[in-house]
Amino acid sequence: MKIEKIDFFQPLLIVVAIIAFLAMGYIGSFNYRFEDPLKPEVILTILFSCIIFLAGAIAIKYKINVEKTKELDFLSERLLLALVIIALVLQTLNMVLLGGIPLFNSVLKSSATTNIWRIAYPLFLIMINLLLAKHYDKKYLFLVVVGALIFGLNGYRTSVIGILGSSFITLYYLKKISRRFAVIFIGIMIIGLLGVGYIASQSIANQHWTLNPVELIFYRAAFTLEVFERIIPLGGTTHGHILSMIFSSGSPRTFIGQYVLHYNVCLTSTLFGPVYLDFGMIGLTIQMLFMGAFLQLVHKLKKGIGVAIYSVILTHTLIWIETGPTDIMIWFLYLLGLILIIINFNHIKLNKN
Structure with missing residues (x-):
């Protein structure tokens, strides 16, 4: 396959980025802060999430066709x-x-x-x-x-x-x-x-850092993954509280810091942390299946305004790999994707083959 024909920004990029982030965190856990490397349970949970994401994306890729997309002329x-x-x-x-x-x-x-x-x-x-x-x-x-x-x-x-x-x-x-x-x-x-x-x-x-800018990236990846490591034994114990905070008031990241590390600090906990803390493995499976299917469907609508909306959603999903989906403002971007799907609903067809 010629390199010009490769779509470098298809939803598969999310899986590539997750694995790269995991590798950086694993390296960082050895070099900068932690006495022990990441536990196998963390690695296996993240790899499982990648498989579920791919399942959702592949199902949409081969089962859904889009005939054309609708433009909004008033823009x-x-x-x-x-x-x-x-x-x-x-x-x-x-x-x-x-x-x-x-x-x-x-x-x-x-x-x-x-x-x-x-x-x-x-x-x-x-x-x-x-x-x-x-x-x-x-x-x-x-x-x-x-x-x-x-x-x-x-x-x-x-x-x-x-x-x-x-x-x-x-x-x-x-x-x-x-x-x-x-x-x-x-x-x-x-x-x-x-x-x-x-x-x-x-x-x-009150903080004095000795790491250079590159080392700081590996450290941040390692620390964020360590937060997720500490979340795993607590899976499902917050019963949707973080999700409710996202769509109401409060700071989900600060709550995670208090609940997991018992410090009043704002923490990133990976794409997987908040949903795992709220709903355990079942919630994580649903989230990753939804994201894979949703991104793949919006990817099929990437013409005209669809290009802009897909680009914004994909970029912020990549950001979520570290930060976690804990900001209602960013979920608003997914809402834009839903609106795009609704606008083009009549052009979305099920592939019967």
């Missing part, structure tokens, strides 16, 4: 551009109201995800990808970089990954990426991620 270039600029203005206003730059101040960072940010970030993320998908112009790449910089000042790597990653995937499916552009864009993304993660870690009060 004009002027409207989308205006919404992108509004999102950038809102995030700038957010930092002005905070009184500083959260990236350089851990106190500000802890309160940086305000209601303004919760509007500005998904608005920019969705609209910049729709703008690229429907009205591509090279000049809009400048807005992608500006957005990554402004939202990166919040101190969270996920914003940088979300913006740069989804834009890259959108451009990939639009066939606007040359080899040279890909190298430059990926280079900018890597440098941005390393920079934001390292600077943010150095600004945390």
Whole structure:
């Protein structure tokens, strides 16, 4: 098979990324913090999750056909551009109201995800990808970089990954990426991620890090997987409490820190941690089956606006591999995928072969 015909961003990428994250965490558990490597139970549970994800994706891939996709003509270039600029203005206003730059101040960072940010970030993320998908112009790449910089000042790597990653995937499916552009864009993304993660870690009060930016990534993977390791014996004991917190008030990650490690700290617990803590192996199986099937179906709708929506959902599912699906704002992106499916429902057919 020629490399040009390989779809590098099909849902299978989730499994590849999970295994890569697991490998990084396993290496990190030896080198930077932990006395013992990850337990076999952790590795087997994650591999089982990958198999279930693949089962859902494969079922949709071979059983569902999409004849065509519907476009939304009211999404004009002027409207989308205006919404992108509004999102950038809102995030700038957010930092002005905070009184500083959260990236350089851990106190500000802890309160940086305000209601303004919760509007500005998904608005920019969705609209910049729709703008690229429907009205591509090279000049809009400048807005992608500006957005990554402004939202990166919040101190969270996920914003940088979300913006740069989804834009890259959108451009990939639009066939606007040359080899040279890909190298430059990926280079900018890597440098941005390393920079934001390292600077943010150095600004945390009462913590003194000696790891370099690359070592810090392996350490974070190891620590996050250790949190999941400690969740496994507690599987199903929170009885849906984390899920209810996602769709109401409270901080699911802080609750996990208190419940699992008995510290008042905000923790990432992998894609598998929250659902396993709430519902055990049954819940994990349902989640991974759903994600595999859902991503594969949205992947089949990746034309026009579907390209933008799939790119955003795939990117944030990749982010969830570390952070976990504990933010209602990101579940809103899955809701966009559901709306895309509903809009195109009449064009989705069951393959009888």
